[in-house]
Amino acid sequence: MKFCMKCGAFYEDKDGTGCPKCAENARLRAAAEAAEINHQMDAESARRARRRAWIELIIGVPAFIGVIYLIVYLIRLIRGA
Numbered sequence: 001m002k003f004c005m006k007c008g009a010f011y012e013d014k015d016g017t018g019c020p021k022c023a024e025n026a027r028l029r030a031a032a033e034a035a036e037i038n039h040q041m042d043a044e045s046a047r048r049a050r051r052r053a054w055i056e057l058i059i060g061v062p063a064f065i066g067v068i069y070l071i072v073y074l075i076r077l078i079r080g081a
């Protein structure tokens, strides 16, 4: 029987991995941190996607209108000539 100085638990150190309670706590904390990082990345990528959509809209709409005007201009030019 061993005693963990960190969490104060008694445990059987069968395979020499140390306190199973602290190992479980560390695993849960690591999982929580990974989930937190993933969540932040998701929020960041969502924000980027939204910004990209806006940029595409801002550039795309005038470009589309410009192309239509160009076509109309070319048609008038061809008919006029």
Ligand SMILES: [Zn+2]
Residues within 6 Å of the ligand: 004, 005, 006, 007, 008, 009, 019, 020, 021, 022, 023
């Ligand atoms: Zn412990």
